[in-house]
Amino acid sequence: xPVNPELLGREFPPTPPxxxxxxxxxxFARAVFADAPEHHDPEAAAALxxxxxxxxxxxxxxxxxxxxxxxxxxxxxxxVLERTIHAKQSFRWTRPIVAGDEVTGRMxxxxxxxxxxxxxxxxxxxxxxxxxxxxxxxxxxxxIGGEE
Numbered sequence: 045x046p047v048n049p050e051l052l053g054r055e056f057p058p059t060p061p062x063x064x065x066x067x068x069x070x071x072f073a074r075a076v077f078a079d080a081p082e083h084h085d086p087e088a089a090a091a092l093x094x095x096x097x098x099x100x101x102x103x104x105x106x107x108x109x110x111x112x113x114x115x116x117x118x119x120x121x122x123x124v125l126e127r128t129i130h131a132k133q134s135f136r137w138t139r140p141i142v143a144g145d146e147v148t149g150r151m152x153x154x155x156x157x158x159x160x161x162x163x164x165x166x167x168x169x170x171x172x173x174x175x176x177x178x179x180x181x182x183x184x185x186x187x188i189g190g191e192e
Contacts, residue, residue, distance in 0.1 A: 072100060
């Protein structure tokens with residue numbers, strides 16, 4: 045089945061709240077070699093004006109992944125994971141994610157473009173804090189290959 049062009053404009057419900065933990069931030073920082081002190085040491089983060097350790101910028105992918113799972117679970121999407129490449133990623137920040145934040149993500153499919161037998165699917169995930177304030181918009185582009 046080819047990618048469903050009716051995905052364009054589809055909005056998904058908000059993810060369950062995700063409580064950002066200090067150790068998760070530290071683990072992620074180690075995994076991506078983000079060794080700046082504010083990612084590991086609460087005192088270093090406090091010296092910069094933050095309530096706790098600051099997540100590296102790409103930590104937003106942890107929340108965006110929850111929204112991507114919603115898209116991939118859509119029975120009519122036509123997206124087959126085995127034929128999918130994560131081709132591009134970008135972020136528009138209002139503020140960093142900090143340990144102690146309780147965040148949710150909400151995805152909208154903003155682009156579906158046929159490319160030969162496959163397609164390019166663009167999505168935006170708005171990540172908000174518990175008060176509903178914007179933290180970051182994460183934009184992903186997936187390339188989905190056509191059937192063999």
